[in-house]
Amino acid sequence: MTPMATGPVIPDFGTVSPCVRDNGLFCADWFAANWSSVFWPALAQHVRLTVIAVGIGFALAFALALLAHFRRWLVRPLGGLASFLYTIPPLALFTLLVPVTGLSVLTAEIALVAYTLMVLFKSTLAGLAEVPEAVRRAGLGMGLTRREILVRIELPLALPAIVSGLRVATVTTISVVEIAAFIIDQGLGSPIIQGLQSPFNTQFIGAGLLAVALALAADGLIVLAGRLLTPWATMRRSA
Template identity: 40%
Template sequence: MHVTAVTPLAADSGPPIFQWKWVDRNADAIVYRLVEHISLTGAALGIGLVVSIGLAVLALRYRWSYGIILGTTGALYVIPSLGAFAVLAPFFGLTFVTAMIPLATYTLLILVRNIVTGVDQVPKEVREAAIGMGYTRTRMLWQIELPLALPVVIAGLRVAAVTTIGLVTVTSMLGLGGLGYFIRAGIQNTTPNPTEIIVGMGLSVVLAVVVDLLLWLGERLLTPWTRKAR
């Protein structure tokens, strides 16, 4: 896909801190990088959620594995992102895969813990009623426990989403950085461009707030019983 090149401005073309003319001239590039940022974040969260559900189901079925899973995902979570990219780059190159593996991995600790916690908080009498109605353990998990655990699961997804949006800016080192591209370019220019840095940082913050709000609204729509309980 063709990416519109960023067009610099002369030093006297606007205010020294923020230049609206630069934003206007580079609107296409800004939109492209924003879409790239959203795509990377969505892919990381999607992969992380699928893997986390699998690990959580394993932990719920075999309780002895829960500590091992949390310990492993916790160890992966504390690995510095730049270090993870540097280790993976020789194997996968500066590619989407190299960016995606650490981004998805960083969501696992948060999501696995929240899924298991949410299921554990399902009232005992609900499980007993389901068993009395003939539900199998697997059917009860997918049709009763996980739906009732949604508030806690979505709370974890909100944290993971905001964290991932911030981490995606680091992938600019791979040329896949979304909005982080502007932060890197603004710093590396012969004459640093504060406008690029502000655009990259500002839109990242706005994106995090919007995604968090959308997930919160999604939680309210999917779990109307929590509002009635309150």
């Protein structure tokens, strides 16, 4: 009969690299080994939360900006409301929403959409306001209706300002999604928080680098899309 072993049983975690063993600043081997289980799911969640928030926020802000463009008396109250929502600290807004909508994705998305409204509303409204009055009069002289002037003249000329606002709103949302990890276990904020609670550096540094890369990639894609949609603006800057 084999005698039973005494003392604590130490599990075998396998071999680790010197970087992991010594808790180096960033262990690329550990990052690669945990990409599919830790970092990729968090990155995909981060992208999804951002796209939903910016998409809904843009639709709301665009509609409100058009309404204020035609009803100028709405500019101040709508702009004031959007500015007020933007000034609330993210954690405070999450805390105010939790008793109503709980610790849920809905809570996170409501707050994220609120933070996009001011930038998108003001950039769209500013772009429409910057269209020269002479251009509008020319459209009227050509027999265009007010709606046709909006679609064929004002919106194309306002597009660079709208794209600029979309860039700011997207990058801001990517950063706020990290804070949303305090109420939902999703996005790159989740491995960042978990990493900060442990002495291991690579987890939160890797997630932080991915958030930075995501913001840069999103900004670059929006800039590229803006240039493709407004080739005349690029030609005017290079002239």
